[in-house]
Amino acid sequence: MTDNKVADVTGIGFGPSNLALATALAEPAPPGPGRPLKAVFFERKERFSWHAGMLLDGATMQISFLKDLVTLRDPRSPYSFLNYLHHADRLSDFINHKLLFPSRVEFHDYLAWVAGFFEEQVTYGSEVVDVRPVSHGDAVEHMDVVVRQRTAAGERTVVQRTRNLVVATGLEPYLPPGTLRSEHVWHTSELLHRVEQLPSAPRRIVVVGAGQSAAEAAEFLHTRFASAEVCAVFSRYGYSPSDDSPFANRIFDPAAVDDYCAAAPETRRMLLDYHRNTNYSVVDPELIDELYRRVYQEKVRGRPRLNILGASRLASVEPAGEGVDVTVESLVSREHTTMRADCVVYATGYRPADVRGLLGSMAGLCKADELGRVEADRQYRAVTEGDVHCGIYLQGATEHSHGISSSLLSNTAVRAGEIADAVRADAAAMRGCDVRT
Template sequence: MTVTTRSLAGDTETYDLIGVGFGPSNLALAIALEEAGSPLRVKFLEARPAFAWHPGMMIPGADMQISFLKDLVSQRNPQSRYTFINYLHEKGRMNAFINRKTFFPSRVEFNDYLKWAADQFDCCDYDRRVIAIEPDTSAGAVQNVEVTSCDADGREVRYRARNLVVAPGGRPAFPAVCKGLACTDRILHTHDYMRKLVPQLRPNARIAVVGGGQSAAEVFADLANRPQAPHVDLVMRADAMKPSDDSAFVNEIFAPEQTDAFHDLPEGARLSLLKDLAATNYAVVDEDLIDAIYTMLYEQAVTGEARLALRARTHVTGVSLRDEDVGLELQTRSGVETAYYDRVIFATGYTRDLDEHTLHGLMPFCATRTAGRDYRLVMKDGFDPAVFVQGFSETSHGLSDTLLSVLAQRSAEIAHSLCHLTDPEQAVAAE
């Protein structure tokens, strides 16, 4: 993989590939291309000023929910120098980690592993938020795409590429009732929890956490243990927190080979299976965290304290601002009430939409918005660049598409396709 320099105003290089985003998905692709000996000229563009993976949820004590063996490369090439095990070796923590007797590193440690891997590549331009991707029609048929990025100071930098891979991650999702009010100092998403809410937390603050999944539970538990002793309500539609199903047989759905089986199913069968398996990933909580929260509430009942509350069977039907407060209109089985808080944090997941993301300018050239088995969008005649997407194909490739579970295999498949496009003989090395 060849790296070249560029000017600030614009890059005169025509790259073989530009990657939008440099999170785990495109980082795994960079590794796959390097290990395949690819000669492709590659540039990744990342909006953040430096590598960071979910910095807003680096909650002290929070562990990963998948094995460290599902890292960037181990399932494809366990002898790679980019494995989590080699990271431990180079950091001098191998024996100490073994002594912990766990497959699940802390989230902080796994982020450090990802950053360690990312720091070994100089093919990423940071502080480059992609704001537009347009076809280059100067030659008639579209042979290249032009990518426009913007830095923190508002300066635009333009790039050109023969192929594209898009992996910007999801965007924080808010309920429709938050329209026009979200992402203020008082109404936040868990995406910004550690960066925006925790530093501003005041003693005895009134906080509402809205959601019934893992992120909501983690934030609730963390706030409960903060020295500022905030009053915290956990607001959820469900009757109770539901445990995630991480049993061995169910976890086989996240195996890389299951992608083929899922993709080959009829659309109706795929949607039905996604619904059946939702308990592995959506609106569910690790059982040990459920137990910890239950214990918190039980001990509170013993002492007579009323600082923490679980408001189940409660639907947020309205959001308003009043002076320094946030009002939540809450629909319960007994009626409607309005509760006021200093801060409200929504743990309501992420959205992934190709049209509203940076591919908007290419949508007229897309024959379909669903990627093929090789994660490549089908484009109309006259559009030559290959456009790959990572993390947008859950309905066609399975639950693991937005997770870390298939990083190693998916990146290898995309690397193979890219090598074949530019040099069929080189593609053999990427297998």
């Protein structure tokens, strides 16, 4: 089945990045001739959700509410977090709460509220399986996006022809090589869904990882199961605090993308290395203090339940009855300790999705660097080879070319606006119009 109406923009994925793009395309275009752009989105999930497995009570965002889907691009937008609060009749309450960082649950509700405005443009339960070039003469003018959809009557395949493609599939949960998921071995992305399957009084839970998600999971499980032992295993000596200082946070500013794109490759690597502690394998200092307080108080009472196994690694995880046998190796003494656990929760982070695999037949027309990463210009448009007139834009998978904010919420509003402007400019050029900005 083919949609004969050519879309100006087709988005793969409908998380925060392409949701922000939808809001940018919905904004009034700059003055000039033209028509509204037709945009459609395909999302693999059955409904809108964002990190649903980690919507823990008490967990807060690590960015200001002003870094929502629109405000840095257009503070007057109707899709702002403040307008959401106004419609929810909580604006005064939020102000009185004196919050800069809303709860993760509330921010998810905000995102879902915005997504509700674009339900006619997005098709859920849809997985893109190929992107095929459509040539006119020697030039590739369009792409056919092949989509497998799940319906009440079963699966069907549809083809959407498009002028531009925006890939925003987000990050994929990462597990160490050789790790096998099971009912006793999970990733933190599944935490809230899986925790209900545990016994009402588990004896021991092992959490692997040293970042924010690992610390949140340890704190959540320690609170949820009042008699369980929670063992946190990681190779660092202890949790490291995130750098949330004002000067360091400038690495997330929109202007930092210009600097990063203009820098030499060795400078880009240096900047990433210097500022990894703003985002990777680090924990909010307040949460570190809370976990340390718990460890200390349990030592005072002589009933240690939260055990921090630093400078250690998981040597093996083996199925054992209604749980797993976990062997932990000390990186200092090389001593091995084996313990029975009800489950192992891996908080080992995320990795960018395989963009080239997703692009299918179009992947061969995209330039890649020596590591196989798709190259993109300043407007996040994939650099193509040959006579390709259609555009492929990347939201995420561009950290190597655009910096640490390329897959984060911090710069989403501005990034989406830049892509929307580029698509509008392309559409105007196709009509032979002058572009006004």
